[in-house]
Amino acid sequence: MSLSGRCNCGAVRFTVTGTPDEAVACHCTQCRKQSGHFMADAEVPESEIVIEGEVRWYHASETARRGFCPVCGSGLFWQRLGSGDMGFSLGALEGPTGLRLEKHIHTASKGDYYEIADGLRQA
Template identity: 65%
Template sequence: MLKGSCLCGDVTFTVTGTPHDPAACHCSQCRKMSGHIWAAAIVAEDEIEIAGPVRWYHASEKARRGFCPRCGSSLFWQGIGSGNMDFALGAVDGPTGMHLARHIFVESKGDYYDIPASEPQQEEE
């Protein structure tokens, strides 16, 4: 079980299921939302308990992003109708026990950093 929270602690979450596919997303939306890259893992929607005043932003017709309205921490990404929820690995309290499995949307990455060639990369998801 993983527990996490936003910076101010108003929003908390508990992952009760087994997360999978930890990935770093380099798309322009994730870079703008996070200020760099978005690192997250996926869990079934019914295997994460969220408490607190999450504000949802519909970033596109395909997805919404959840954040804390008080401190602005970016915490969740959800494909509409997917049945899954991505949660921010950086918001987990303590060790995650995971390692990034891949980098996605690498064609959109910023020019100010490099991704090691040894790490799995995909142009799109």
């Protein structure tokens, strides 16, 4: 599988050469604050993502960082420090992906202004 993505302005582009284990929707407070709602992403080993352009990294906690475009601010990546894996934003992908959301995570932190009613697993 090969997936391509980019930020809103095109200054950062990336290619995913591996197959993600699963696509998830994260409802944690940090994802909601970064995206304005919830974040849909998938993870692969870091070696399976090729990034072109400058990514600015924000250390969101002691255990994780988030990568974004320093020009347009698009949130593109998430990484648990020391894991060797990297998450990428499904919304940044171009063209058909063949991916489908498989579950919702951190649902206890979701906003009170919406319901999750798609029947997918919730954690």
